[in-house]
Amino acid sequence: xxxxxxxxxxxxxxxxxxxxxxxxxxxxxxxxxxxxxxxxxxxxxxxxxxxxxxxxxxxxxxxxxxxxxxxxxxxxxxxxxxxxxxxxxxxxxxxxxxxxxxxxxxxxxxxxxxxxxxxxxxxxxxx
Amino acid sequence: xxxxxxxxxxxxxxxxxxxxxxxxxxxxxxxxxxxxxxxxxxxxxxxxxxxxxxxxxxxxxxxxxxxxxxxxxxxxxxxxxxxxxxxxxxxxxxxxxxxxxxxxxxxxxxxxxxxxxxxxxxxxxxxxxxxxxxxxxxxxxxxxxxxxxxxxxxxxxxxxxxxxxxxxxxxxxxxxxxxxxxxxxxxxxxxxxxxxxxxxxxxxxxxxxxxxxxxxxxxxxxxxxxxxxxxxxxxxxxxxxxxxxxxxxxxxxxxxxxxxxxxxxxxxxxxxxxxxxxxxxxxxxxxxxxxx
Numbered sequence: 001x002x003x004x005x006x007x008x009x010x011x012x013x014x015x016x017x018x019x020x021x022x023x024x025x026x027x028x029x030x031x032x033x034x035x036x037x038x039x040x041x042x043x044x045x046x047x048x049x050x051x052x053x054x055x056x057x058x059x060x061x062x063x064x065x066x067x068x069x070x071x072x073x074x075x076x077x078x079x080x081x082x083x084x085x086x087x088x089x090x091x092x093x094x095x096x097x098x099x100x101x102x103x104x105x106x107x108x109x110x111x112x113x114x115x116x117x118x119x120x121x122x123x124x125x126x127x
Numbered sequence: 128x129x130x131x132x133x134x135x136x137x138x139x140x141x142x143x144x145x146x147x148x149x150x151x152x153x154x155x156x157x158x159x160x161x162x163x164x165x166x167x168x169x170x171x172x173x174x175x176x177x178x179x180x181x182x183x184x185x186x187x188x189x190x191x192x193x194x195x196x197x198x199x200x201x202x203x204x205x206x207x208x209x210x211x212x213x214x215x216x217x218x219x220x221x222x223x224x225x226x227x228x229x230x231x232x233x234x235x236x237x238x239x240x241x242x243x244x245x246x247x248x249x250x251x252x253x254x255x256x257x258x259x260x261x262x263x264x265x266x267x268x269x270x271x272x273x274x275x276x277x278x279x280x281x282x283x284x285x286x287x288x289x290x291x292x293x294x295x296x297x298x299x300x301x302x303x304x305x306x307x308x309x310x311x312x313x314x315x316x317x318x319x320x321x322x323x324x325x326x327x328x329x330x331x332x333x334x335x336x337x338x339x340x341x342x343x344x345x346x347x348x349x350x351x352x353x354x355x356x357x358x359x360x361x362x363x364x365x366x367x368x369x370x371x372x373x374x375x376x377x378x379x380x381x382x383x384x385x386x387x388x389x390x391x392x393x394x395x396x397x398x399x400x401x402x403x404x405x406x407x408x409x410x411x412x413x414x415x416x417x418x419x
Contacts, residue, residue, distance in 0.1 A: 014210050014214075016210060016211060016214040016242075016246055016249075017210065017213060017214055017217075019214070019218075019242065020213070020214040020215075020216075020217035020218045020221070020242065020246075021217055023217065023218055023221040023235070023239050023242070024217040024218070024220055024221040024224075026221075026235075027220075027221040027224035027225055027228075027235070028224065083213075085206050085209060085210060085213075086202060086205075086206050105209040105210065105212070105213035106209055106212040106213040106215070106216045107213060107216065107217075108216070109216050109217045109219075109220030109221070110220060112217075
């Protein structure tokens with residue numbers, strides 16, 4: 001955590017999405033770290049300080065599902081919320097149904113903020 | 128190398144045409160009249176450069192391809208519009224929150240509203256691009272000489288061309304073509320602008336841009352825009368809507384160009400140029416085939 005603020009990492013290769021998510025999350029009082037690729041997030045030296053991740057699904061190198069899988073090894077408790085821009089949900093139907101933290105662009109901003117706070121509550125509750 | 132540069136007075140002969148195009152694949156025999164040789168134009172053009180009758184199997188294949196492309200196109204359009212829409216929704220929500228804060232954060236709200244306008248314009252630009260992609264305006268067609276259109280575009284782009292070494296190698300013996308002049312200008316502007324951009328990263332000493340026009344048999348005219356840039360990694364994909372190699376490109380330009388040329392019953396393709404760069408070529412029929 002940074003100065004007591006909850007840190008949200010966002011991963012998207014579209015700078016417009018990064019910018020708007022940062023704005024949305026900062027307006028809700030979160031501290032935000034932006035990453036334009038999943039590799040950049042995995043190499044981030046302060047990865048342990050991140051409280052929740054919001055990631056695009058269609059990304060360069062590997063997709064959001066793979067990022068979530070790789071993060072399990074280093075941050076198994078980190079809540080991950082995925083946002084799909086194309087038909088990724090159709091390719092991973094089991095995740096689309098069973099996984100609550102899944103959104104499709106354009107997403108409901110209020111619902112996203114609610115999902116983030118719920119994910120944080122759940123992860124703190126488990127800790 | 129051709130001797131004539133931007134000179135329409137003497138017709139360019141077939142012999143000269145061959146000498147500047149040694150790298151084109153599908154280098155077939157000359158047409159019976161000895162005036163042209165075959166280019167790789169696809170299935171509806173024979174080895175002698177003459178158009179073949181349409182075949183129903185080919186038509187069906189073309190239709191199936193179009194349907195599959197339509198599905199892909201729809202997915203691409205949805206993605207391209209959804210990206211700015213998602214940003215707009217998130218920004219608009221953030222803007223409301225900045226205004227509702229106590230005290231309101233007017234500066235953040237202003238910045239956010241500017242982004243909303245920018246992204247909404249980006250979404251509108253995608254829609255405009257799609258409109259242009261499907262726009263057909265046969266009513267605007269009239270006979271014109273492709274060389275005149277090329278030189279008009281050259282004049283229009285003189286500022287952009289700047290000090291670039293551009294060679295216009297135009298066959299003066301070309302028949303007029305029934306065309307939408309503005310649309311064909313758009314295609315040429317787009318191809319030449321791409322070529323200029325392709326040269327940006329090349330050393331000054333190797334920068335070359337040339338525009339050729341030539342006759343293909345008795346029924347078609349060809350145009351090539353050749354640059355000596357770094358070349359394309361995926362020359363087949365660059366005509367897909369929203370496929371772009373430019374950091375800020377939308378990927379609509381070449382898709383629209385191809386749509387325009389095909390609406391004129393012509394073909395547009397790209398290939399690597401030897402020893403370097405890219406060659407864009409399109410053909411237009413001198414007599415438009417009968418509409419089915």
